[in-house]
Amino acid sequence: QVQLVESGGGLVQAGGSLRLSCAASGRTFASYSMGWFRQAPGKEREFVAAISWSGAGTVYADSVKGRFTTSRDNAKNTLYLQMNSLKPEDTANYYCAADRPWGGAVYMAPSGMDYWGKGTLVTVSS
Numbered sequence: 001q002v003q004l005v006e007s008g009g010g011l012v013q014a015g016g017s018l019r020l021s022c023a024a025s026g027r028t029f030a031s032y033s034m035g036w037f038r039q040a041p042g043k044e045r046e047f048v049a050a051i052s053w054s055g056a057g058t059v060y061a062d063s064v065k066g067r068f069t070t071s072r073d074n075a076k077n078t079l080y081l082q083m084n085s086l087k088p089e090d091t092a093n094y095y096c097a098a099d100r101p102w103g104g105a106v107y108m109a110p111s112g113m114d115y116w117g118k119g120t121l122v123t124v125s126s
Contacts, residue, residue: 002026002098002115009094009120016086016124022079022096022117030074033103036081037110038092038122045110049081050099057105064090086124093119 008020022034033053039045049060049070058070069082079096097113 002029002032004096004098004115004117006094006096006117006120009122011123011125012086014086014088014124014126017082017084018086018122020081020083020094020096020120020122022081024077024079024098026077028101029077029098031101032114033099033105033108034070034072034079035097035099035108035113036070036079037095037097037108037113038090039095039119040092043092045095047108047110048094050105050108051079052105053102059105059107083122086122088124088126091122091124093121095119 003025005023031053035050036048037045038048047061051058051070055072067085072079096117098115
């Protein structure tokens with residue numbers, strides 16, 4: 001089992017940057033492919049980025065490609081999302097989630113994820 005806790009959210013002006021972290025407990029984190037999702041008020045949860053279990057592969061939604069970067073440190077049981085050039089439309093609750101053991105970096109559907117954190121709020125002001 002994997003427990004996930006996100007941090008690093010906050011209020012930032014458009015054009016600014018934030019770095020989200022997702023701390024995992026449990027010995028199996030290093031074997032799981034991981035995803036980032038976000039959910040804005042009144043909207044469905046959407047895929048943002050994914051990373052393979054080893055960290056060698058990543059994939060991004062078109063809306064964040066070139067601005068966001070996900071990485072992981074398996075020795076520290078931590079997943080990261082570096083967000084640059086933030087836009088007001090990036091405002092949402094951001095969640096990390098565990099996909100599956102030994103998974104690759106692929107588009108992930110929210111319904112297919114095994115474990116979820118509780119989220120961290122990112123607000124981008126114009």
